[in-house]
Amino acid sequence: MLWFQIDVGSAQSSLSFCPGDGTAGACACGTSAVGQGAGCANSTGRGARLFAHGSLQFFDVLYELEDLPPHTAAILFAGLNTSSGTPVFAGNSCVGGGLIRLGPVQADALGTARQESGSDFFNAGFLAGTTVYAQAAYRDNAAGTGCLANFTNGSVVTVQ
Numbered sequence: 001m002l003w004f005q006i007d008v009g010s011a012q013s014s015l016s017f018c019p020g021d022g023t024a025g026a027c028a029c030g031t032s033a034v035g036q037g038a039g040c041a042n043s044t045g046r047g048a049r050l051f052a053h054g055s056l057q058f059f060d061v062l063y064e065l066e067d068l069p070p071h072t073a074a075i076l077f078a079g080l081n082t083s084s085g086t087p088v089f090a091g092n093s094c095v096g097g098g099l100i101r102l103g104p105v106q107a108d109a110l111g112t113a114r115q116e117s118g119s120d121f122f123n124a125g126f127l128a129g130t131t132v133y134a135q136a137a138y139r140d141n142a143a144g145t146g147c148l149a150n151f152t153n154g155s156v157v158t159v160q
Contacts, residue, residue, distance in 0.1 A: 014052035018085055018094035018135060018154035025085030025092045029147035039152040040091040043069050043142035044111065050076075050136050050152040054160055061117045061157055065136055068107040074138035074152075076102040076115050078126070082133050082154065090143055091151030095135045100124045107138075121159060130159045 018024040020040035027040035034040065038047030046067040053062045063076055079099040085092030102120055105113040117126075126132050135154040140147070 014155040014157040016050075016153050017082060017133070017156055018092060018151075020047040020091065020153065024094055025087060027091065028087035029090040029144065037153060038067065040150060042067075042090065042138075042140045042150045048111075048136070048138060048150065048152040050134065050155045052134060052155040052157040054157070061121065061132070061134075061159065063102070063115045063117070063134060063136070063155070065105070065107065065113045065115075065138075065152060066111065068111040068113060068138050069140050069142060070107060070109050070111050072107045072111075072139045072141070073104050074107065074113055074136045075104045076134055076136045078102060078117070078121070078124075078132050078134040080126075080130070080132070082156075088137075088151065089149035090140065090147040091137075091149075093135065093137075093151055094154050095133050098124070100126075102134075103136075126159050128159055132157055132159055 034047040079095045081097040083096040107113045136152040
């Protein structure tokens, strides 16, 4: 007889920061603020959203992106602190300190993508108990000249 136990721990989800609602700074390129929990508006008329979830693997975080332009490329950045929103292209950049890059990822036809931190967090020293701030930059080829990139909202999670 075989007995085993799988302990998946408690559910973990992220908190949002750096929304495209104007509180983290004005959206660049004249894009409109679309409300809390999303980045500045992109060519879809919505702001892209980033969510972080704990994983079954230690030190691993699953990032989900929504409302990206279809089939666009995105790069996730993770760091140890935030900064005030700095207008960059059509969005605001709010992640800084100990910055690492995750990705790139490709959005599907619905504008969604997923990226796991994998061993990158462990290799960067983001060990259990570390609070990690993440944000994604992405291409928006349908946006106006000079505004061909944008940022999601930020997502903060404590590594378990």
